[in-house]
Amino acid sequence: MRRVVYPITLGFLVFVVSFQLLKDEPSEETRVLSNSPEPTTTQAETIDQKVSTQSEDVLQSAPIEKNYDPAVMAPSDAAEGIVPVRLTIPSIDVDAPVAPQGYTEQGGMAVPNSVTEVGWFEPGTKPGATGNSVIAGHVDGRNGPAVFYDLKELKAGDSIYVEGKDGEKLTYTVQRVVAHPLDNSPIRELFGPTNKKALNLITCTGPYDDEAQEYTERLAVYTTLSSS
Amino acid sequence: MKKLLSSLAAFVLVLGVFAPAVFADNHGDMAMVRVLHASPDAPAVDVYVDGNAVVEGAEFKAATDYMELPAGEHTVEIYAAGTKGDQDAVISANVTVEAGKAYTAAAINNLESLELKAIEDSMEATEGMAKVRVGHFIPGAPAVDVGPIGGDALFAGAEFPMVTDYKELEPGTYDLEVRTTDGTQLIDLSGTTVEAGKVYSAFAVGTADSPEVLLLQDSAAMPSEMPETGFGGTADSGSNAMMLAAAFGVLAMGAGFIVFRKRSEA
Incomplete structure (x- = not known):
């Protein structure tokens, strides 16, 4: 009896333990941890936490006279914005051409086929204008790192430069870096209306799902315009 | 007995495989x-x-x-x-x-x-067009039209407290006005810019004597899915880990069989 039970138990234990160990290790290279030392990155790691901290905030700060986020107004001086052609991020050695991108057949955001080029979501907001502009790039190709491989190294305060087709230059400053689960990403927060002049960079992160052939998380770098 | 045990072991193994899967909670509700x-x-x-x-x-x-x-x-x-x-x-x-x-x-x-x-x-933007609607929230003010100054009304006969349906407009800058249905201008909205792929609500508020318009942005062109930004060339996938772990498990099990058999023989 023991002859059978012990080996099976042992085998099972080894499987579970080694799976847990192996499972976490490889993904570390491509996963971005939301718990980076920058305090700003912990502000909103997932929608869940954000919602709960917001409501707590409201409850705790009852005496504050004005306490709400204002609605997004149509800008009175509708800034024209620029058509971006080049993205430069010196702190992680990114210097890449930008191509306009639209929708995929499924209605998602299309991305360039190239692993050295990044894509700007053209139906959305032009960089420099009020709203959320979005630039996405690959984290890797089939055989190695791609243009946004080091995006996870960005920290609040880092500078990002966008060049327009007529040579205009915009400077954005990183506000926070957050990994969102793919099936629960805040698409409206990244692409939707805002009173800010924001540029959000997106790439893949997290564990790779072999079956679905895609990464299970998206890394979002939230930046705002600091000078033009 | 042995058969039962091994099928039990298989069952437990299968459970172990699925247990680590993370079920993300959704905000669809x-x-x-x-x-x-x-x-x-x-x-x-x-x-x-x-x-x-x-x-x-x-x-x-x-x-x-x-x-x-x-x-x-x-x-x-x-x-x-x-x-x-x-x-x-x-x-x-x-x-x-x-x-x-x-x-x-x-x-x-x-x-x-x-x-x-x-x-x-509306959360649905129209590609290449701006979407606009008008709300009349001025108590005591008469029914209004909204349109280009001196031109045909884009929104006609909006009464308090009515909100019109959304209407698709060519993106661009318009010299609009809110006027009574008999043509008296109430609010000058010259230089109103609406952009492609955006959705707006223009709410007229205030009093009949001092009316004004709040132009809010309801939505913008957004993709339905996040971009697919990786091919996995730098990822060691989870199922590799699974295979390795399973191999270790089987090895350990085999080793266990040998060790324990020897012991019981001894």
């Missing part, structure tokens, strides 16, 4: 609500949903950004700012919101007949 204070003579207000303060100190003409609320019925109470506990709510109403939809909850009319009007907002 949330609605979005923003609040608009459109009552010209009402004081600043606090808005409570199900007893929790969600907006505090909103004055006339204040509009909040969208807030997430679970789908279902909610009690919305509006108090003069800072008076909850001392005074009764100026409005208390039950509203039902549906998952995935967006709403504007507007406090409208003069203070003495204050009411809460909830309207559904």
